[in-house]
Amino acid sequence: MLPFTSDYLSYLLTHPNDSEYAKAELPGGEQIELIGVGALVITPKHLANHCKAIVLSAGIHGNETAPIEWLNQLLDDLLKGTQSTRHPLLLLFGHPNAMIAAKRELEFNLNRLFCGAWQQGNSQEHQRAAQLASWMADFYQRFDGERLHYDLHTAIRGSVHEKFAVAPFIPQRPHNVSQLAFLQHCGVHCVLFYHQSTQTFSYHSAAVHGAEAFTVELGQVKPFGHNDLSKLDALDNSIRQLITHARVDWGNVSYKDCHWYQVTEEIIRHHEDLAFNFADDLANFTEFADGALLAIQAGEPILVSDGPKAVVFPNAKVAIGQRAAILVKAMSIAQCQHLTKQ
Ligand SMILES: [Zn+2]
Structure with a gap:
């Protein structure tokens, strides 16, 4: 029972x-x-x-x-x-x-x-x-x-x-x-x-x-x-x-009816002072142009390279050593098909 x-x-x-x-x-x-x-x-x-x-x-x-x-x-x-x-x-x-x-x-x-x-x-x-x-x-x-x-x-x-x-x-x-x-x-x-x-x-x-x-x-x-x-x-x-x-x-x-992204890098919180250069309520997948300033950590800027890239799951308050955000890059349909090739 x-x-x-x-x-x-x-x-x-x-x-x-x-x-x-x-x-x-x-x-x-x-x-x-x-x-x-x-x-x-x-x-x-x-x-x-x-x-x-x-x-x-x-x-x-x-x-x-x-x-x-x-x-x-x-x-x-x-x-x-x-x-x-x-x-x-x-x-x-x-x-x-x-x-x-x-x-x-x-x-x-x-x-x-x-x-x-x-x-x-x-x-x-x-x-x-x-x-x-x-x-x-x-x-x-x-x-x-x-x-x-x-x-x-x-x-x-x-x-x-x-x-x-x-x-x-x-x-x-x-x-x-x-x-x-x-x-x-x-x-x-x-x-x-x-x-x-x-x-x-x-x-x-x-x-x-x-x-x-x-x-x-x-x-x-x-x-x-x-x-x-x-x-x-x-x-x-x-x-x-x-x-x-x-x-x-x-x-x-239907490859064309979907958005495909590849995770290219993670921003890790190495330092207490990690601060993002965008609003706290930034929507996931907001895109940033090549060279845009994403964050400052320990006095060093974190810039977008090989952009544009979008930010997903940003959270500057995670424990030290944890992932504070991931950066993703849009994939072409051909790139996506390649990942699914048998
Ligand atoms: Zn969850």
Whole structure:
């Protein structure tokens, strides 16, 4: 028996330490297991040959509430039996204690503690990253099939492109064209390709488990109850199609209907005095011309080279040694096609 019948999110936020295992059968015949705080595994009654092992995570940053509410709705529909799944699902509510505190993080940025980085500390975030990674490892070991992971976020600031995905970099592995087409169906028309390893959750699933994984940014941070979830309709429809059917043909990528960016460099905060030369509320993907002054750090100017380049995720207040912004350069369609060549 599950300790809730609907609205798991309300239960989670009022019982954040209740880690007891529970299981039940859903009206659609699937088995649902509560495997820990904020973690649920749903197993279809019949596992088809072409199963995908699908991980959906939200709330790795506690105040990014729209995808958390969306995930709760999907779960509600599975609990009611109005939604079924043909594929095993691992649903992860990332950081419940930060959700309760209405904060992005408590001590550390959870989305920089994967790929084993959780071993370097003992904060709530370090412990949580270890837990999430171990549930993911168990899940992918338990179920065969194509591994997928969509880690859903919202951004602190506005963005020139409201929704965008960050594609982790795995050397020698071309980007999967069908996944890019899927993202377009989700209403994500901007993709940013990383070219170095990171310690984010989606990089972890791609690098450690060979999953097709993306960090998906879905708009701007709002408190619980203040989100217009209709803005996630395209994502909602596409993920429901993905889990309802054994196979979905997502068609071709429309290269011209998407903005493609390559991450060219990171600005690291090496010094207390790092100061950006733009407003605090600068929208993500704001473009700067070649030679523009972006910031001053330790008396040295940081200028755009080989521009124009756009700034994404600027935050001068990160801890020393952390990434304070990334610079991206628009890619041509030919460059993008090259990345997806088999
Ligand atoms: Zn986030």
